[in-house]
Amino acid sequence: MTATPAPLSYAGHSLDAATLLRLYEHLLRPRLIEEKMLKQLRGGVISKWFSGIGQEAISVGCTLALEPDEYIFTMHRNLGVFTSRQVPLLQLFAQWQGKPAGFTKGRDRSFHFGSAAHHIVGMISHLGPQLALAVGTALGHKLRGEAKVSLAFTGDGGTSEGDFHEALNIAAVWKLPVIFVIENNGYGLSTPVSEQYACDSLADRAVGYGMRGLSIDGNNVLEVYETIRQLAEELRHDPAPVLVECRTFRVRGHEEASGVKYVPDELIERWQARDPLDTFSDYLRDRELLTEEHTATLTASIKAEIETALAAAAELPNVQPAVAEELEDLFAPAIAPAPTPAAASRELRFIDAISDGLREGMRAYPELVLMGQDIADYGGVFKITDGFLEDFGAGRVRNTPLCESGVIGAALGYAIGGGKAMVEMQFGDFVTCGFNQIVNNLAKLHYRWGQAADVTIRLPVGGGVGAGPFHSQTMESWFTAVPGLKIVYPSTPEDAKTLLLAALHDPNPVLYFEHKALYRSLSGEVPEGLVIAELGRARIVRPGAALSVITYGAGVHWATAAAESTGADLEIVDLRSLAPLDYAAIRATVAKTSRVIVLHEASLTGGFGGELAAWIGEHCFEQLDAPVRRVASLNTPVPFAGGLEDQYLPKSRLIDAITELLAY
Structure with missing residues (x-):
């Protein structure tokens, strides 16, 4: 760029006069707008x-x-x-x-x-x-x-x-x-x-x-x-x-x-x-395709367009802030799924329920494309998409290079063009490499200019499987702080299917967290066919009157085991989705028991439990008979060795927390 650039030459083309003059007009228009905008900038009408x-x-x-x-x-x-x-x-x-x-x-x-x-x-x-x-x-x-x-x-x-x-x-x-x-x-x-x-x-x-x-x-x-x-x-x-x-x-x-x-x-x-405008206009004049009179007339016409539009813009109202409108525009409108008649069910493992839901989604939405590492011939590292390539074809079941940001961006672009995409993170931990696309593109797109971002990202997460610091994290709190994302976290095989279908049905970006430790250890009845749950509805897993445990994912099963081992009259609330969040269910269980443990697997500091505890303290303080207690994992990376991982996870501290809070 420091060398002297060669002179411009417009010789050697075969374009007709009409095309040349069209190109000139389209060069002139942005130049004249820019010159006016620089004056607007100096006048404080625009800021940058x-x-x-x-x-x-x-x-x-x-x-x-x-x-x-x-x-x-x-x-x-x-x-x-x-x-x-x-x-x-x-x-x-x-x-x-x-x-x-x-x-x-x-x-x-x-x-x-x-x-x-x-x-x-x-x-x-x-x-x-x-x-x-x-x-x-x-x-x-x-x-x-x-x-x-x-x-x-x-x-x-x-x-x-x-x-x-x-x-x-x-x-x-x-x-x-x-x-x-x-x-x-x-x-x-x-x-x-x-x-x-x-x-x-x-x-x-x-x-x-x-x-x-x-x-x-x-x-x-x-x-x-x-x-x-x-x-x-x-x-x-x-x-x-x-x-x-x-x-x-x-x-x-x-x-x-x-x-x-x-x-x-x-x-x-x-x-x-x-200069592209000056040199091109000189070329057109040399060829006698453009005259001074034509230039002056065209310039005056474009300037008049600009002034007319600026005068109209000056009359437009300024922003009148309205909280309801800001919140309403965060997400694209989601059409509620049609009610489904009671369906037959069959017992499936958690992992098979996910696969079943994904198959139903592929049948229901012909525009749905799956993207992820090793998901085609290999069927994914957890075999959730095993057989999908044969059933749905290589166009819709796409192996991707190892580049999470690019893949999430491609999924978003595909959605912008009218498609629907599901991206599988091989392990949820790897989502860090796609963080920018999620929090700055997916999450903000509809709020900024009304473009829906119909992308679901599946995240295999969680510890308890001896996978160490880079394959065991559960990172929901990284994303619950970002407006514009929906967060789903099922704990049962039924929800694994029906909430996945809800995520695929929704035209907004949805992060779907699936706990690896539940994949093959948990079975349950799962409805057959296209059964779509409602996002944002918590579930009472176990009614009780003495103490509420508000949790999700694997925490539901830890809380259930603790209730059985202690005999305590616990009410266990499975949030099922963290965004949208069922505040009514939270308020109702606090009013019922007056004592609350918030349980989650992620490390204590900065975990989603802090948000839950803060909301309860702010909105349900009068109903509390004891401080809200958070039970979560240690503030360390997830360790590999079994004994260290057991110590890290919150289930080892849950019973003590229940006993202490009941005695408060």
């Missing part, structure tokens, strides 16, 4: 701006090369995508001003939004995750036999993210029609590309994934347009991913407050001489 001046040829060329219903995943500097897709200026201005008429109702800013109507999905601040979403929409096209491509933008800095690697790798392995476009503009904020990567060209990375890689002049709108148009046409009929590096330059700051003091003045001057 990431300028794409000098980079418009990439957004415009890529967008016009695609069909209007092909998904584009944008970044900071892709205003030309929105204008070329004819997103209404009034709604854009409302978005940037934080008004409720914008795409996010004032909940997010700048280009952190999407528009399903325009097949645009905007970024989150973490840069890399949107690449895997493009993989997911492309997967949907391929499975449905649609001749469509998806295109995702990233920057030179974003290529350093692990999500870049994961997305490209999945797309290559699955041979998906995705065009990954790198806007290599010289700097990641102030970090030059020389400190971002060591290869000569970012396009060189493509060979490592077994895909084509091209490096083109990102300031040449004709080169961008014709390259992307040709690639898209090829990929529609012969799906395979392609990596395209667009060489350009950021002549303004990362965002306006950053400035460009760290950039040599002469470097900016060299690239300004290659």
